[in-house]
Amino acid sequence: MSFRYDPFDPAVMADPPAYYRVLREQYPVYYLEQWDTYALSRFADIWKVLEVNDGTFVASEGTLPSAAVLAAHNDGPVPDPPLHPLPFHANFDAPLYDEVRRATATPFRPRKIAALATRIRELANERLDVLLPRGHFDLTAEYAGIVAASVVCDLVGLPTDLAGDVLATVNAGSLAEPGSGVEVADARPGYLDHLIPVVARRRAGEGDEVPIADNLLGYRLPDGAALTDHEAAVQMLGVFIGGTETVPKIVAHGLWELSSRPDQLAAVTEDVAATVPIAREEMIRYCAPAQWFARTLRRPFTLHGITIRPGQRIISLIASANRDEREYPAPDDFVWNRPIERLLAFGRGQHFCLGSHLARLEITIMVTEWLRRVPEFHVDAARASRPPSSFQWGWNSIPVEVG
Known part of the structure; x- marks a missing residue:
């Protein structure tokens, strides 16, 4: 009876896996009375819920609602937000959500992604050329963070010399005051300071093509209205934030895990072309920083004998699912070649x-370029830091020394 889980509790977010183990074992559908929200912790349950795309679960209150949003309990279903001004499209159900998502999806089709390999490799080696002579630097912020933010700059039409500013802006946006959580994406003006000028330039026909911005400018809402510069910029936030925030933490943390297991590191470095794509999946499972995402119910849904009512919410504890003993044997161990048949780190269903x-x-x-060029490295664990956040548990800073 003394157990209490709350993602807005700093004590919980200081060591979430310890709480997830209790939830999975004893409280697979855990009710957070203060927020009128149920937390789901088991892989199979979250897999089942996220595959339901019939309007039962919607993100009309946001995918990461703050404590202020959750504190207001709903008496029945919550409608989609108003169209004007248009908030982030993930807050809507189909068809608007699907239409705007398609407008932003052009650069992410598999063939276009494959064509980026040379550019990403170039960016990685440019950073290593700068960093390796120094001997010590930050693996998250100065290597992986700058590379990932540079790719995002390319995608959203920003010069890559702004990569450091973009990275700092996004990392600052994920911080949270204890007990409050973060605000919804379109309430963080620092992001939009970068994106609105891009949209304005493309509306004026200036500069190179930016497919995401160009497609959004061509999109029309159900009432026939075009998006304003602000509204179009808000729809670009998923790329701007997600592309900058997650990958650096997985890369840096994953390399740290390998470095602390010399036998695994040796096995991976034997043939990086063959082994890194396998190790990558374990890095994603073990190191992905996102902890949970929320949905609000529009229809009753029953799980483990508990019926969740319209207007109530669920939070899917993705990070708990990634450590579920029922899906992954010895889940708290990092095993570079672990067989992984299913993965929830990228979500599932409509919001994949x-x-x-x-x-x-x-x-x-x-990871490949790092292992190819850095035969020896040591992480300064005492100086690594995970800033407070209600929805992620990622290493913003991992100081490293190279030999």
């Missing part, structure tokens, strides 16, 4: 991560 192919390519290339 648009950038999953790009993320896998970036991780593969950054």
Whole structure:
């Protein structure tokens, strides 16, 4: 009876896996009375819920609602937000969500992603050329973070010399005051300061093509209205935030895990072309920083004998699913060649991560180029840091020394 889980509790987010183990074992559908929300912790349950795309679960209150949003309990289904001004499209159900997602999807089709390999490899080696002579630097922020942010800059029409600013802006946006969580994406103006000028330039026909911005400018809402510069920029936030925030933490943390297991590191470095794509999947499972995503019910749904009512919410604890003993034997162990048949780190169903192919390519290339050029490295664990957040548990800083 003394157990209590709350993602907005700093004590929980200091060590979420310990709480997830209890949830999976004893409380697979855990009710958070203060937020009128149920937390799901088992892989199979989350897999089942996320495959339901019939309007039962919607993100009309946001995929990462703050404590202020969850504190207001709903008396029945919550409708989609108003069209004007248009918030982030993930807050809508089909068909608007699907239409805007398609407008932003052009650069993420598999063939276009494959064509980015040379550019990503070039960016990775440019960073290593700068960093390796220094002997010590930050693996997350200065290597993987700058490479990933540079790729995002290319995709959204920003010069790559802004990569450091983009990375800092996104990392600052994921921080949270204890007990509050983060605000919804379109309430973070620092992001839009980068993106609105891009949309304005493309509306004026200036500069090179930016397929994401160009497609959004050509999109029309159900009432026939075009998007404003602000509204179009808001729809680009998924690429801007997701592409910048997640990959660097997986790359840096994954390399740290390998370095702390010399036998595994030796096995992976024997033939990086063959082994890194396998190790990459374990890095994603073990190191992905996102902890949960929320949905609000529009229809009753029953799980483990508990019926969740319209207007109530669920949070799918993706990070708990990634450590579920029922899906992965010895899940708290990092095993570079672990067989992984299913993975939830990129979500599932309607909201499956648009950038999953790009993320896998970036991780593969950054890890490969690192192992190819850095035969020895040591992580300064005492100086590594995980800033407070209600929805992610990722290493923003991993200092490293290279031999």
